Amino acid sequence: MCSELEYIIQHGVGTTNRIASQSELMRLFQAAGVFHYDGNGVEGTTMRDLNFTALDTYFSDYRIDFSKESEEDKQRLLINTDILNEMGQTTIAGLLIFGINSERYLPQSGISFGHFSGNQLQSELIDKQNINGALAYQIDLSLAIIKNNLQVPSDIKNGQRENKRLYPPMKVFRELIVNACIHRNYAIIGSKIRILMFNDRMEFISPGRLPNTVTIEKLKVGVSYAINPILIKFMDNLRYIEHLGRGLPMVYQEIRKLGGEVIFKELGDEFRVIVPI
Numbered sequence: 001m002c003s004e005l006e007y008i009i010q011h012g013v014g015t016t017n018r019i020a021s022q023s024e025l026m027r028l029f030q031a032a033g034v035f036h037y038d039g040n041g042v043e044g045t046t047m048r049d050l051n052f053t054a055l056d057t058y059f060s061d062y063r064i065d066f067s068k069e070s071e072e073d074k075q076r077l078l079i080n081t082d083i084l085n086e087m088g089q090t091t092i093a094g095l096l097i098f099g100i101n102s103e104r105y106l107p108q109s110g111i112s113f114g115h116f117s118g119n120q121l122q123s124e125l126i127d128k129q130n131i132n133g134a135l136a137y138q139i140d141l142s143l144a145i146i147k148n149n150l151q152v153p154s155d156i157k158n159g160q161r162e163n164k165r166l167y168p169p170m171k172v173f174r175e176l177i178v179n180a181c182i183h184r185n186y187a188i189i190g191s192k193i194r195i196l197m198f199n200d201r202m203e204f205i206s207p208g209r210l211p212n213t214v215t216i217e218k219l220k221v222g223v224s225y226a227i228n229p230i231l232i233k234f235m236d237n238l239r240y241i242e243h244l245g246r247g248l249p250m251v252y253q254e255i256r257k258l259g260g261e262v263i264f265k266e267l268g269d270e271f272r273v274i275v276p277i
Contacts, residue, residue: 112130
């Protein structure tokens, strides 16, 4: 029995045997682990599209004074670390981590946040934010926005303030934002990561399906997978990843401690994590 990828290449897409588009083939190859989209060069970009201050900070951890290197050595260093490709273009991973105005070239790379007054999308919208920029900035800002939107009713008892509602710890939300950013399929154009906050839950929605070898049950016990290995390498070096493959089990266990259940769901070309709050 041939795989979905092999079948589409041989027979086309859908009932009309339509030839798969370049975008569809790239997504299929990535899902099959044949190639990694985050290593692709971004057309129209050069080294000038990178934030040299961020590069200085990053390479200083390796005792490299990036700012004092010659232009030739800078380019060689950036190519060897997968920030540039051999043609001098930024890679997708390089632009996402170190880029200036990365959304100009990768408009799908941002995060949309929406806070609703009720439990449905039709409820009144309390807050709406579009978050762009380098991934580390997106993660930090998204977490701050979530924290600002979580309403914590409290009472005064015995002269002390006591919270009446207990939310999951912030490390749960941080992990889910990081997970969405590093595992989403950046080959899917026109679809951003979405964070939706309702009265009873939060939903973290990232474009792209799970790889063929990964099931939802495996996620709960700690399976490690890397759709974007270059991106993961950078985020690991920047200390946004503590234990690859252990984040979602932590989320699952923390929510169970509060008496709730996390829902992992694939819907079309999206992966969704639903957390009760």
